[in-house]
Amino acid sequence: MGKYRFGPWAILSACSLSLVACSADGGEGSVVSPAANDSRGTEQVPPEKPVRETVACPTGRVPIDATSLAFDGERGHVAMGDAASLALEQFTLEGWVRRDGFGVPHAAGEGGPSLVPIAGRGSGNYVLGFAEDGELAADFENEEGVHHTVLGKTDISLGQWHHLAASYDGTTWRLFVDGRLDAELVAKTTPRTSGAQSFAVGSMLDASGTPTGFLKGAVDEVRLWDHARSASEIAASMYRRAARGSGLVGRWAFDEKDRGAPDSAGTNHGSIAAGAAFVRDGAILDLGFPPALRGTPSVDGRRATLDVKVDDPDSAAFSASFYVREVTAGEDFTIVVLPDTQYYSRYPEYSKYYYDQTKWIMDNAAAYNIVGVIHNGDVVDQVNVESQWQVADKAMKTLETKSARFPEGMPYGVGAGNHDQDPFGTAGGTVKYNQYFGTSRFQGRSYFGGTYSANKTDENWVTFSGGGLDFVLVDLQYSSKAREAAVLNWTKNVFAQHPNAFGIVNSHHILNADASFGAAGKSIYDAVKTTSNVQLLTCGHISAESKRSDQYGGRTIHSMLADYQSRANGGGGYLRIWEFSPKNGELTVRTYSPTANKFETDANSQFTLKVDLSGAGNASFKSVAKLDLADASGVRTNVDGLAPGKNYEWYATVTDCAHVVSSPVYRFSTK
Template identity: 90%
Template sequence: MGKYRFGQWVILSACSLSLVACSADGDEGPGAAPSNDDHRVTDKVPATPPAVPAVACPTGRVAIDATSLAFDGEGGYVTMGNAASLALEQFTLEAWVRRDGFGMPHAAGEGGPDLVPIAGRGGGNYVLGFAEDGELAADLENEEGVHHTVRGKSDISLGQWHHLAASYDGTTWRLFVDGRLDAELVAKTTPRTSGHPSFAVGSMLDESGKPAGFLKGAVDEVRLWNHARSASEIADSMFRRATQGTGLVGRWAFDEKDSGAPDSVGTSHGTLSKGAAFVRDGAILDVGLPPALRGNPSVDGRNVTLDVKVDDPDSAAFSASFYLREVTAGEDFTIVVLPDTQYYSRYPEYSKYYYDQTKWIMDNAAAYNIVGVIHNGDVVDQVNVEAQWVVADKAMKTLETKSARFPEGMPYGVGAGNHDQDPFGTAGGTVKYNQYFGTSRFQGRSYFGGTYSANKTDENWVTFSGGGLDFVLVDLQYSSKAREAAVLNWTKNVFAQHPNAFGIVNSHHILNADASFGAAGKSIYDAVKTTSNVQLLTCGHISAESKRSDQFGGRTVHSMLADYQSRANGGGGYLRIWEFSPANGELTVRTYSPTAKKFETDANSQFTLKVDLSGAGNAAFKAAATVDLADASSVRATVDGLAPGKNYEWYATVTDCAHVVSSPVYRFSTK
């Protein structure tokens, strides 16, 4: 048995702790099978987990000080020049890649698909990169100028290292993610080898050497082979340096000590541009495989067992640390939704309702812990009437009042409605809308993330935080028909760039009065339902209240409609108050008029939804216990005597000296 080091359960009032280490085939003990009612698992991992205590490394295993080449996504790349040895008809291109952001896509040759490049002869031979919706993709062009593009299926998580590869055997494209086949495409063509495009990493260079498209992230251990490697060959060697091998025609280790980007097996040495720099983070190679973790929490009344299975085929020695926190009701927070304000903007006698709404939000920001505001669109009723925009501008400026809590004003997002479009109801006709709510209005506000189209907020995204949880809101303008694939891919990409954030889509028309999807709403839902962090869709447009909850892939997406414009006084100032409770995993929706000082409490106006708020909470994870093991593959911490009816979150971190791996965050409730 290994040596145990105990921490203190600093967030618990009274409990006892014991640690048990066991082998994979050992006794699992009572209650090992988890109950779905007692715990949840999420793919969210704390952004800054506590440091893992050092573990005594076995002989021959040492911690690695790895480096890689990072690219800024704006102009950084490295070029290996136009080497004839790199113009191939059959090949395997592989690399370790950490994608940190969207980057800058560009066409892979004339008539080719838009890709964010990783590496290749992208000006007209072959290129490996990322497609618009974030999946791995590769393209080749034949001598006739015809492009053959294969697209992957796996989500490539941002901020994490992945081994990515593409092979072509003269007939079939194949993509590999972390050593596993991800997609394939029969092309039956010969890649173009004529012309003079240069091989590059981080960008694509045309025949004149001009770069286009840029990767935002880091790359390590790039290898190019003159044949298609098998899946087993790729998997077997991806955690090792390849300093030689039959058919290896280029290899760039991107080690800072090499003073540049030399080709260790050939003469195609790389030249770094501005925007490419070495960083002390890279693929961990030549020290075996990283451990894989599987959490298995079980709850029995007021006791809980935190159990982590460790699969590390080439090492029996590792250090496991547990972290725990309580999620309390004191961390509740609120988002406010403003349904269509068009008649408040149009009729002077109704403008007070709009002014009262935004004033109430700021006056009650502390009492309700309001962290953000969503406007569903139809800011005005008649797009070309200046006076209506003046009213809307004045009302929304109240949200921009600066304070110690909100130095940039209250974070908010707006989606253009059909009445905000000119010609009426025409997507893209938003000149007036952008005059008042364009990018210039949000310049300098850090919560404003960006836009789909340059200098236009027709489609935009913003961020805000509540209860220790980050939110990403994507605002999409009104459309009477299904949204374009490019817009939907952009939307998915925004959420993919923030995998640990709670995702919300705001578009003017998503649901109808009977809770069925409109054409645009159906296309939006179908696009984001595969994006694991989107949980809420919100809209107006139809004067009604409705809601629906759809299940996909084991999770729930809630869609809500609220619009009161057909009621007396243009809607009477009713808004939606979304109250989030991380402790209970719930969102309570309430409907309120600040002018009438009245809540509406029927079932369509006030209700509670279950949402996944795992990872929310301002309390820090505290180190609970650490155990060093030399002969076990499972470690278990048992907590006794927890307070009943409370909610806790925990995760574990394991290191085998060379690798550090964190489990997902798990949540459990005591009974």
Template identity: 45%
Template structure:
């Protein structure tokens, strides 16, 4: 689930250990990033629940079975590993910050330290445009207590918040064969034509853009022609429709079927850093090439971070690249995280070797919920993995060898994936559609719905103030509140090594 954003009212104090704030983000400083948007990050520790959106049960801290669905494989089962995060504090007792006590605090945190969000009352109507947020302190006060106040405006979700991301599977047989090529620009034209009616916010290409990555430049020229349609500009899209591309084995191979990466000379000539660096949605890249890159878009109040990783075949994923990717997601903890790479899921629903390495890193990054891939021609499969309540849905779709004589089409017949997100329903509906044929596939591997945690679309908590004092109450005044708006808030209060996260409270501005 998105870190700190699945909230519930709590009758008692939620007392959280410092290590429960989550493992620290891996420092990606060894890799360079350029450009990019940013998202406000708040200290974790918001009251949370761990309800399972798929079946309504409550998740525990035990590893859960993994299910896989595919066209030719049985569901698999895996056992998760213990998490690295700390255990939550015991209800009714203060948690510890993990920091050494301050001078005058003694050797251990005070066992009776208490903090409660006392005003405004939960559900109260306040006159605005400002309000005092009050935390009441109890127990032994040996030094100043510090309260950090977190606030968000609550956005009521409706169907108007729905949005779409389009996934382009392997296009190599469109760019290689002129007779098949029209199906590729038909896909991007459909995206542009439906950008407003379907509220399309981004496009991801699974890789294998071309067949002969370092041999036939004409194939890259055809790809550029097709993708350039997405770069038209308009009021809603001043930089064009955001898109990211994963490098496939045919894009970086020395020959048409080389499983060892060779070079990405043509990829970077046509879809390198220079093409994207001035686009507002472009987040950056690893190293000095665009082989591994990321984009950031916003749908309503929801940020979406999409990281595209290069195919590495026999070499396996580079641990430094995976550390960089993890850092990108952890820098945007309130965003929906999506991983795009060429080979994640195999035909039978198992992870590929690369996919397994990617998953082992991403399973401990709370906001990564979707992974998408291609590579395995004429197969579609998917799997859902649950690691200590954190679910990741991984999908494979590749139509490159599809030939339908009755429709007079080959090379994939233009089929692509359409992900239709509904934040109000916490779900994404996956569809498979061909713009050139104006036809959809409706089998269970082509059309299905997945449960997600999109609660961040209701609004993101921001730290609005920090107050320290030795008094029985700590007060922070919030100004410029919107008339008619509803807000939620909580505070993290620390004193002499003890830490309490208050229950979440709601108020409405009159």
């Protein structure tokens, strides 16, 4: 069975964009709630939460409520004891895993890598887990004490189920993600099986049986084989239960009905510790493969044909639903960026510019629909002069004014500049900065996400929303050199934890005046370019304006520098106004001084960038068509009566009874 497409008989005549739901015969049908990705679905989760539909199931299929075991990332784990029968020199360890957070990493044995464990025997025989940057990893130690670690290439997304596996055939490590080879490493040695080694899921157990390192997420259908399985074997069986099998030496289903963690393939039954509990969400097994969707719109005047191709190797019966909404100009919103304020804080005669900036933001929050503020750093000029911090404190407190619209004040994030560090320009020397802009200032503000270092906002992240779209802003302190791998991995993880949010990085120095990357900026860009949602990088530090746009993996990432400190009056109060237009998929940048009431309009100060604002907008998606089919070969529907010259978004959901998957959100414009 392969890719299919409906013939003309299956084209729906949907109602006009009063958006009444239509059934196959053109009459009014039931409105179906939009569905997000199945655990193995397509790329993008639609903006509304899934609701499983009741459909006529194909023969032999029934909807099920799958369960799994969830771990709190603090103490939860399952211990199987010494498990001498699981001491293996060749093996395949596999299971379904939903990664929900960072977890707690731990070194896999002396001199071994730091991993967040999924499962394994001790910290020396073998362990499967996550590297600190979120990729899959596996490790074993040989009898000589040398560790052999294989690192995956795929960032494992948070909140979604993935089938993960590691195999070792006596020569080569291999990692598999969702049935596909992800990485391999030639080791040509034998894993150590001697010594006290206890098998566990959700943690590693040391020689005394004490858990070290903890998974935050859920696990389902963990299996251990006494040989290296091939890629085809792993892919063919990952959607099936396997209570028995040739070479299967351990299998833990983690089904709530089993009342524990019994080993259906052996005698190594698990003991579930506090911090691990069953949840009604798990891998959907023994009901075939989920469908995969690909869609394209075609527009002819005021009619749009929405076309989804369905690829499912084991089913041809589906229920499909389409959802459409108009993206209007009324969804526009604004973010304000404050470049270096150091001289406004230092010189009393310039402080009015800082005060005018934050006052203008609050006075115009409604008119411009301002939803958040970014400070590029260098809050002050002389870090140890108390009066400068007091000016900054007073200016920024204006943003914290509470109102009906902003009950916690205007959401904002600040990145520490080199002038905010002591000794001058030294990362981590931020005692004074944290006294005024540390965690205590943001305590209780729901938009403040967290920090890299406990009780220090040197690196932090915040959230805000505009036009129905969520934003995640990561603030990184100044560095004169490439940022540390640990900080960059943390940054990537923050964005990975919010895969459907629009990502922005704010760091004091990213670009130079000629739009080339500085050392820190290059390291930041190289790290975040592999994420799926970072689109903007913003900075100050160098008194100039510059910008650049880079392409990576089919995406565009824009970087912008704005700093006016070398101008008259310490910069004259110029700030950046970012105006987002979901209707047009654009960001227009303007440069403005509230004190002078003046815009700069040269090409470096005012320009428009294309950005992906899919999913933005407060208008709800409306169901325009639903079809139950006994022989699905794709889905197509026409939407008539669209307004000319408008922008619309749409997506489709398909269920084969066992699985619910969704296409990405697509955008089209009428003529």
